[in-house]
Amino acid sequence: MGLKDKLKSNKILKQFAIDLITPRRNPRPRLWVRWFVTPFTTKRGKGALIRKSRSRIDVFPWNRFEIGEYSTIEDFTTVNNGAGDVILGDRVRVGIGSVLIGPVVMESGSGLGQNVFVSGFNHGYSDGEQNSSKQPLDLRPVVIGRESHIGANSVVVAGGKIGKRCQIGAGSVVTKDIDDYCVAVGKPAKVIKRYDLDRKKWIKT
Helix, strand or coil: CCHHHHHHHCHHHHHHHHHHHCCCCCCCCCHHHHHHCHHHHCEECCCCEECHHHCEEECCCCCCEEECCCCEECCCCEEECCCCCEEECCCCEECCCCEEECCEEECCCCEECCCCEEECEEECCCCCCCCHHHCCEEECCEEECCCCEECCCCEECCCCEECCCCEECCCCEECCCECCCEEEECCCCEEEEEEECCCCEEEEC
8 A cells, every 4th residue: 555545545644644745724735745746747838928016816736737839827816726637728818806716627728807706616514513614626628628718707516618719708607517619608608609610701600
């Protein structure tokens, strides 16, 4: 049995390891993790830019954080992979003030406008007699397809899968899957146009 398996199977050792990495009352990586671990566990492509001096990049070593070539994470963003991987493809843009909480995948060429919230989990609440913060997380990965763009002030909830080359209008709330080549707007977001590849034009739905 490897060290990782031993930590998972032993509650005391597991909690000790977690406490070394992050304080219980302030769930973000300790300074030594940010200085000596994160630089070696983050996969960063050529030309990738993270404006981290005014952002909160909470990268934990037990999950993946990858940013592809020529991708940009703008100022005042929050990125957290504590609950699941955060993987950004090539030429991805995360707009100012946006929040990415894994598990999330943004495929190449996709982008977020300003103040977009994307989370791959919800707090579990199946036990109505217990605080939801103490219940297991409901993990449902979010996938934003190639060259799709999410307008400012939008929300993509856990489990949302957006196809390739979609446009999501500003202020929308994506609660279900959006097919490829669609324009969706509203709360909840509804498809209002689809691109017809044969006719080479957008068709209202």
